[in-house]
Amino acid sequence: MNSPTLVLLVTAVIFIAAFVRSSLGFGDAVIAMPLIAASAGLKTAAPLVAFMGPAISILILARHWQKADLRSAVKLIAASIAGIPLGIYLLTRLPEAPLRTALGVIILLYGLFSLLKPTLRIENEKAGFPYLVGFIAGVLGGAYNTNGPPAVIYGMLKGWPPERFRATLQGYFLPTGLFILLGHGAAGLWTGQVVRLFVFSLPALFLGVWLGGRMSRRVPEKLFRRIVYASLVLMGGFLVLRGIGA
Numbered sequence: 001m002n003s004p005t006l007v008l009l010v011t012a013v014i015f016i017a018a019f020v021r022s023s024l025g026f027g028d029a030v031i032a033m034p035l036i037a038a039s040a041g042l043k044t045a046a047p048l049v050a051f052m053g054p055a056i057s058i059l060i061l062a063r064h065w066q067k068a069d070l071r072s073a074v075k076l077i078a079a080s081i082a083g084i085p086l087g088i089y090l091l092t093r094l095p096e097a098p099l100r101t102a103l104g105v106i107i108l109l110y111g112l113f114s115l116l117k118p119t120l121r122i123e124n125e126k127a128g129f130p131y132l133v134g135f136i137a138g139v140l141g142g143a144y145n146t147n148g149p150p151a152v153i154y155g156m157l158k159g160w161p162p163e164r165f166r167a168t169l170q171g172y173f174l175p176t177g178l179f180i181l182l183g184h185g186a187a188g189l190w191t192g193q194v195v196r197l198f199v200f201s202l203p204a205l206f207l208g209v210w211l212g213g214r215m216s217r218r219v220p221e222k223l224f225r226r227i228v229y230a231s232l233v234l235m236g237g238f239l240v241l242r243g244i245g246a
Helices: 003-024 028-040 042-067 070-093 096-116 129-144 148-158 162-186 192-215 221-245
Strands: none
Touching: 003 028, 003 042, 003 192, 003 221, 028 042, 028 096, 028 148, 028 221, 042 070, 042 096, 042 129, 042 162, 042 192, 070 129, 070 148, 070 162, 096 129, 096 148, 096 221, 129 148, 129 162, 148 162
């Protein structure tokens, strides 16, 4: 794909991803990763989305940090940081086709899980459970920038209220996102193309966060979530089929 077309595509995808993240508190990476990876490759998409994530978290927390329960995120953060190096190792050493398939499976299962909306809640949480969730999230974050799904499912199981849910996730995403970003840099994934694409997309990112914040107060959250989850199921299925056929 030629450069101007790629810039336009990436800018549009990052706008949508930032809009969704600002509206729901999560979902940017699982939208951006498959779309950017399909056109620019996974090893460009991963560090580019890693640049995007902390930027969005900072913008959201700047307005809503008072609502975040950072204590709830500490265990997830610590375990995620332990898992991120393994994920980055898998990204740099394994062939891209299996990674694309795995990413599709993750997104597909995540979308289906969320559409079903189980009522299961954690009553008596085992001491090691948040660390297990955090470690899995870290591996997925290092490899695919998709540390969100395990953290989101954990929040759903905990029954966090919506405002606390959104703000606390940003408190989790910011430090883990920065660690993922630095890990990608250490692995040599910060290329000139990645930096240029991120810089060109910044206006779209700011606009997406602003509009998403306004939309979250206007559109019924339940309906919006179901639309996003249905889209994720379709995208995940597409990636799985594409990876199998590669």
